[in-house]
Amino acid sequence: MSTLEISQVEKKKERKLAIIWAVTFMIVFPLLVILGLYMRLNQGKVVELDYTKFYAFMTMHGLGMAGVLFSVAFAGLWYLISTRITRLNLGVGYFVYVTVLIGFLALAYGTLIGNFAAGWYMLYPLPFKGASWATWSTQVSAVALILMGIAWLVGILHLLYALTKRYGGFFNLLGWQYLRKGTHEKLPSVVLIATVALIPGIFAFLAGAVMLIMYLLQTFEPSLAFNPLLMKNLTFFFGHMLVNVTLYCGVGWVYALMPEFTKREWKVDKVVVYSWNATFFFIVFAYLHHLYMDFAQPRSMQYIGQIFSYMSAVPATAVTMFGIIAQVYHSKMKWSIFPLMSLFGMMGWAIGGFAALVDTTIAINVGLHNTLWVPAHFHTYMLMGVVLFIFGYLFYLFSGEEGIHLKNVTGKAGFWLFVIGAYGFLLMFYLSGINGVPRRFADYQGIEAGHVKETGTHLARYAAMFIYLILLGLLVMYWSLFAKLTRRQKASA
């Protein structure tokens, strides 16, 4: 897929930006995991957090994770595209990095210092009513998110502009030339997936920006009021898309890099084009499943929510999952750490997706909505999907194109600790969900019904133990990653 002629100096510069993103991720990610650990310990009555602090941690954990995972997923696409497909402006790349970092620090200030605690979704009008935090912390958090949104929008638009120029038209990025007769230039799969991921990303950030500007206006002019159902739709449209887009960015690298291990081309064809274009369509409407319990929402939208959520399983499994099976099946490949993490990432996506599909059934959702089943399924495809894709990519980045094929005993040991810890942690979420333990509860002491209090408390303690294992796995993987990086730096010096 190397179609771009790029000098070593240019490649080094792009790599430096990718490494800066990677190291930032490696610092931020465990800190956010630790916030999650505190939450589970508090729910397990092992530590006692002030309620304001608990919900501030919850807000930072959610927004911070969504932000950092999307950032590094996007940065990974940027690196692959800029070094293999078309030149991207490094100045824009650094602008995105610095602006996102400023936004992230401001968000940390707003939540951890200012105690802004409206949850990632800051459901309207919670930030303005009965708030246990100052107006300034709402303003700082909203500005922080707008800053990050602007940075990502600039980055996405630049990337899509460069790709459009390279492939002679926007629709070519969606692979539509494959549906016409005649010859055409081959389209790398990562370009198609990046486009399908990033266009909804633009919609998402615009929806988020509109919502946040409305929030800001109300902080300055409290007499303003907006429709809560409209705001809820905007919120979930933004949040749902951001998570999906992040996942697809990671899938993009797998499409791009897996063939280097299996020695089988993973090319774009009509089926792949139809599939990813359908995905584009499905993810825009599937967000409606977040509003099933809003009975005032028009009924037709509830139907659309379930139908589109169900249908999104078709391209994801029949094309992408089968695609990776076709790559690997009887390929005599070596299971170095990148393909291992990629395959396990797909597995996490499939399991989390399956749990999501069950929950997008309205009749079942009524018994699971806002229970811990919800964080169970999205943590599955984020932690065991996206995060594994990211670590696979980090090992690729740090080891280099040759080094990644070598045995990596330490890295794999860290990987297994991480995977065991994560699935143990997730299992506690699933069991809690089935037992009706609600989500976003600082603790369960107020629930008198049946054994919900005891079940929630005990499972939270077990979950915390598994988080320690996750952190240990991370530590071992970090050890291996830095050993790879320093070895490579020495070799190139």
Next chain:
Amino acid sequence: MSSITILMTLQNLAGVLTLAGAIIVVAVVIFVISSTSREEDKDAAKHKVYSVRTRYFFGLCLVLIVGLFISLRLLPYPRANAVADETVSIVGVQWFWKMANGERTTGPVEFVGTNEVTVPAKKNLKFVVTSADVNHSFGIYNSKGVLVTQTQAMPQYNNVLYHQFDEPGEYYVVCMEYCGQTHSYMVGKIHVQ
């Protein structure tokens, strides 16, 4: 079958289905990894995988369509011709419930209700649910800790939920939507007689 039994079955079904799905996925991953010990021509391997894919595609579409057909008939939303034996008004307020029998005649802020309400068993009850401030969610648990039903309590909107309690006893109202500092203690009680 009573509505609670159906719901318990559905919640358990969610767990069983997901477990079965996870086992299948893990089995496929193990099978695929173990297959790499032997090399096969890439076109032959792809051909085998894609022939399974075609069957999978049609099978999945069939399962999804049947799933939609069955599940979309079990919606919790009120039917156009629904008739209630009794109405219960519910207003969520940070951080308690205002509940009272009968139609609400005032705005949600002025409405007077208590954290406990008594309702009859085996009657079709119409819960008219709203909020006086932020989003809440009106979740009802039975004494065994099963989440029986729920609907959001949203300011400016009335969400109408029909429910029949088949078993008398104590039921617990829990706020299922994060609503601020003491959200986890926003609870109430329904006595079903």
